[in-house]
Amino acid sequence: MWSLAVASPHPAAAFAAARPRRGPRPAAAPSHRGVNPQRWRCEKTQAWSFWSSLWASDLPGGLYGDVSKNMLKPAAAVSVEQAEASAHLPKGDMWSVHKFGGTCMGTSQRIQNVADIILRDPSERKLVVVSAMSKVTDMMYNLVNKAQSRDDSYITALDEVFEKHMAAAKDLLGGEDLARFLSQLHADVSNLKAMLRAICIAGHATESFSDFVVGHGEIWSAQLLSFAIKKSGTPCSWMDTREVLVVNPTGSNQVDPDYLESEKRLEKWFARQPAETIIATGFIASTPENIPTTLKRDGSDFSAAIIGSLVKAGQVTIWTDVDGVFSADPRKVSEAVILSTLSYQEAWEMSYFGANVLHPRTIIPVMKYNIPIVIRNMFNISAPGTMICQQPANESGDLEACVKAFATIDKLSLVNVEGTGMAGVPGTASAIFGAVKDVGANVIMISQASSEHSVCFAVPEKEVAAVSAALHVRFREALSAGRLSKVEVIHNCSILAAVGLKMASTPGVSATLFDALAKANINVRAIAQGCSEYNITVVLKQEDCVRALRAAHSRFFLSKTTLAVGIIGPGLIGRTLLNQLKDQAAVLKENMNIDLRVMGITGSRTMVLSDTGIDLAHWKEQLQTEAEPANLDKFVDHLSENQLFPNRVLVDCTADTSVASHYYDWLKKGIHVITPNKKANSGPLDKYLKLRTLQRASYTHYFYEATVGAGLPIISTLRGLLETGDKILRIEGIFSGTLSYIFNNFEGTRAFSDVVSEAKEAGYTEPDPRDDLSGTDVARKVIILARESGLKLELSDIPVRSLVPEALRSCSTADEYMQKLPSFDQDWARESKDAEAAGEVLRYVGVVDLVNKEGQVELRRYKKDHPFAQLSGSDNIIAFTTSRYKEQPLIVRGPGAGAEVTAGGVFSDILRLASYLGAPS
Template sequence: MVVLKFGGSSVSSPENILKVLDIVRSHASIKQLAVVVSAFGGLTDHLLHTSRLAERGDDSFKQELIKIEDRHLAAIKDLIHAKRQSSIVANVKFILNELEDIMQGVFLVKELSQKTLDFILSFGERLSSYIIAEAFKENGLPAAAVDYRNFIITDNNFGNARVNFELTNQNIQNYFAGNENLLVIPGFVGTTKHGATTTLGRGGSDYTAAIIAAAIEASGLEIWTDVSGMMTADPRRVKNAIPIEEMSYEEALELSYFGAKIIYPPTIQPALSRRIPIRLKNTFAPEAFGTLITHSPRPSEAPVKGISSIEQISLLTISGSGMVGASGIAMRFFGALGRKGVNVILITQASSEHSISVGINQKDATRAQQTVEEEFRLEMQAGIVDKVQIENNLAIVALVGSNMRNTPGIAGKLFSALGRNGINISAIAQGTSELNISCVIQKKDEEKALNTLHESFFLSETKTLHLFVVGTGTVGATLMDQISGQAANLYKGHNIALKLIGLSNSKTAIFNEAGIPLDSCKEALGNSTQPSTIDTFVDKILELNLPNAIFVDCTASAEVASVYNTLLDKSISVVTPNKIAASGNYHTYKELKTLAAKRGVKFLFETNVGAGLPIISTLNDLIRSGDTVLKIEGIFSGTMNYLFNTVSADKKLSTVVQEAMDLGYAEPDPRIDLSGKDVARKILILARETGENLELEDVAIKPFLPANCLQDGPMDEFWQNLRDYENTFEAQRAELENQGKGYRLIAAWEEGKARVELREIEKGHPFYSVSGSDNIILFTTERYKVQPLIVKGSGAGAEVTAAGVFADIIRIAN
């Protein structure tokens, strides 16, 4: 048993109905068929318009009724032989007389209830199903039109009725059990238990077909329309959109929910519950494969399956200090919206619990604001909850794909693509399943965003990057492992080919223009007898003169950093976790940035701050999109955060410092971390990225250790001085802990001044709960003035640092 549904465009004319006939005939080998049809194309809107005329007392509704009658009678004339026309015309006129009577009633009383409107709109499907069934009979198909009252039973929520599946399934099963005909069924309409006509919402014919398919456990559901399946984006707005051959039910549901209009969102659930495959086909190109929606689509390595959007969105935000840690706020907030029937499309909440924002339909904005303000009236009067904020004229753009959960960097690529094109993001939401990443943007930017993202995720051709890597220590070796493990996936899934052309340590180097095998590159370098210096390595890079060349510096060497300007000037991108260039002399830093921009290449040093966290790129996106940064502050040292989270009465300071070194968090000389100089370099880099002209000596550092623990000298003296001080430190730490506070080394930049200092942080502050070696950075900007933008995560270790370097390499490809 197969259910076929044909939309309004498929049955918009007699010529198209004959195409439908051919498609149905091609399914003749199937034992039993059910065909669900919509009203003739455009008729539902025509009926709605005519109803509104009658409601206003405008008697021109009568001319519109004549047009509706003429259209259906003309279809009969074209589709049915003259010998059979009279009885069919009589039946159609009988139905149209009923429509005229109800319209006349609306005209007289000048009132149009939703119940009456549902009854009027049902005439489109009633007429089309009858005429199409007769056309099938005319062409030798044993068809029978079905009375819609025998099928879908609903509640009385007119306009968007909810299905009573128990009664509906029983009706459908009983009807099909004793009927071998080709059944032609009107979509979109149903009835209550008391016989009142209802509709299932615009697009409800899809839903009707899915309900029938699930009830009879059909082997397949085919939805025929005027496009060749689901596309990667709306082809009317993104000209380069391409068909999606296979996708999961969940992906289809997300795309349809977020605006992909080829399929009505509720359609998915009945088919999903019975695992009935859905095929989306084109009536006007039946040979096209279309889109198959199934429980187990063919594996795809592409992370994003499609891009969709919803317009006419408002963002409603409730915020206030009284919300932090208060239970029941969200329940009351959503309860108030629910009581007024306001559908929430998107939810995002600040991690501090200071604010909750929801995306809703713009038509509900005023009603939603009023009900939420009434719910929190007392809290607003007390000043602990702020006035509800409404931002209108927005849109939601969504990336959808089940493979996004296994692909790092998708969110970063999305934000980067939008940021580069000046598209501001008002809110972001991502579910734990990582099936969907949604952004709220200005409505005026919607089409621009769709095309930007589609180009970024679907249209990139294979790009080969030629890598020259210096430094094979902990970070460099880990980077090679990560590239080796991911190279094949990048090529297949992202059209990015990574070729390691040169690799060097402090003594030797190897080169292979065809590419050094990634899985054995470290062994090959170890066996090399070719001596190398940084100058000879650079000379070889320039001699090879390869396109898309990237120099990757995984050292902490000032000598290596000194060659960046030469490389950038020769159109070679530079990626590095080495902080020396970006935090050294300001003139050098500015020269490197200027050279990169002038030559159209990249100087990327994301891992200079926060290891693999998207801190510098987030800051740059804010600035490029026109935001103004007011303040930056945070915990920038994974080493120091690990120290303050680990030191206890049982674990002394010296022991924890040694642990941090063993774990790769701390530098070989831990005084670099303990002095605060490393953190000072990081806040300096961020300040410079905002445009600030600062030198390292301009950063005020207030060390937490005595001077004798930080002075240059033998390491033995350092360890002894640290052990001498640790009891004093422990006493201070324990006393602070008893007060419910903790130490954190905080770096901050504001109003042109940067500082690094030890602070006593109370519980409840975002900095207090940062655990392990994590970093947390707060950006306060003109757009994020009330609630800073927070970036948080692991900020130390070879894995995340190498991953950050790897991410910078991929950014260049994109």
């Protein structure tokens, strides 16, 4: 009588229609990208929930455990009518099966809430499987244990059980129902007392005795709930599933349901009690010989699944205290989302990886009839939950549908058995795994490349010593004969698994996964991807695991590209950059999906560090009040040890050579470097070449646009020309904002020293203005461009005319130099007048001559109609003469110094980095 067809259209289709847009990036316009949790939740709320008016607790929790409350804010309420109209539930005369665990049945109030949920389910036929009230199963086992160990306190312990149920009944029920329940409870408890006395005398309880005692928890909770439902006038029966469910114990704490026999008994039960709302006991069953037994711990889900399959239910809803299955452990990935659907196989994979979804055996009975299982939060009824079902045929093909979730397993070791003697020798694998089996170790993943020269596999860390010893014994001869070269153990490993249907057969999934890992500078030790299509597993160093998880998750789920930023040198440029970051952060987050967090700021004396991001409105105060002594090593460690941010960048805003000397090590550690500091690129050639070689060979980025022409696109223009095959002949220009400003404003009538002070005030000069006036700063820029174009020059190879008088070169400070500068004003007035008389202007220029492979930096005179004579302010002008731009050079012109434009150039390098890391472009 309950052999009914499965709902059509497929339930998952409606569910999937409300799926969030997620998937790999650069595709659609920004407005379509990204998961807006609020929007996502609301869409599904409307598509699904109809219980919104019921009480929703703020109980935190996820299938991975505790989740901070604000991660699981209750969704916006939808009216009951609105929600009911679109409610997606089995219709017609199909059975709707529900299961409520112990927590859901924890108190009389919760039992009443369960009753309300059931009463609101519009299905005509409802079968509700319940666990014992929370803690009762443990209390019952405890009774048996006490009695077995002849501890008399089982009597008071039984009284506690009695009191607990009596109190709940008194809260929930009244009149005749209460009297009936209490009299049954009394009878049961006195029976139990007698039984426990017998156990106490024997000092032993058989398993079936113990199962019989413990099963009372379910019987009482089922009775309580059925009375609570009846109270509202709805007919309701309760079912002792020991009369119906027949299972065969299979040892190893498992049972196999006997579906045929159970179906027969269920039909008989229905013939006796044709009810439309039934409350059934979870967890308990009988053997074919009618001996009480249980489905073992956590067996109520299994009960619901078996019963669901017996009645060919339209749906089985497992009510719990979490919103559904997350795309990753939300304690590690705060952007993890609740999955709307999972296939049965995906749910298996997730449960293997500790996502505590459902025991795989729970899925098997319903899978046979394509019955969907929905996991829902009884304490957040507006959350739509996760539907586990057969995936609809149309849901595949693109990456977003492929990878559903990520999971990790820590505390593993890799064992690598290597040698030339394995290739083509049948039985090696069998011998290896035979030895592993003999020590009782569990193999978690296996990988063997087709060259057959090495087999590697992962085992729990705690089992690896025994495995390694067993392999050494087993292969002693092969090792000493050299047929095997080593049995090696790699400790402290973790597994990261990407789980998803059709994943392995969709091009691009593994590429995207590995690309995300590479960009976060994470090394992959081993890889396994079976043909099962549900799982790609990579083994990594345990210390990288959370970063790897976050990098992969953000790549597939379009969560924000997070970038942890460390700022070194909050001087003029550094603090201007911090201001720009502060002003733009919200826009970047909203429009570009980029989450920039400044995790540390260090000056030369003090530094501030943060684990989650410094409040950029108050960093200055913090640097004064909450600072610690500056320590660059500690600063860098702080940034690189934060597991929550897979991508890290150090922004060097100093002019310091010693800071620049660390870039190589930082890049090696996988920390990106961005800087306006010219010291590294204009320092010793060998170090420069080493740095650039590393940069090219790794996935770590080193950007320095602001080193030449500040925010002007000089480096990028040069790169564009070179990369597209143009040949650079000559780069000539005014490269110093300071000297440009000085000569643009210095006419015979003004004192040279006044104009220099003005340039310093305006923020154009280097920290020590002599770096500008000596020509060193220009020479550095010439060197940077020369090296970028392929010349191998040292700074000392460039002849430079210094504008710092001999006598002032030895001044110990910039201030002393500035003070003494006026005494040379007359010399400058003379030089300017001479030029003026010839109808010319003075300009300080730099030249990279690619034809002669040399550079020059000098003060030249130009006719007043020359483009170099037309500049104003701190303008730089740079002319690229190339094979393509031969008649007329390509010219870039604009302000080439100053705080805002320089910081802007650094900022744009940061955004370039973010887009390399996967942010939308």
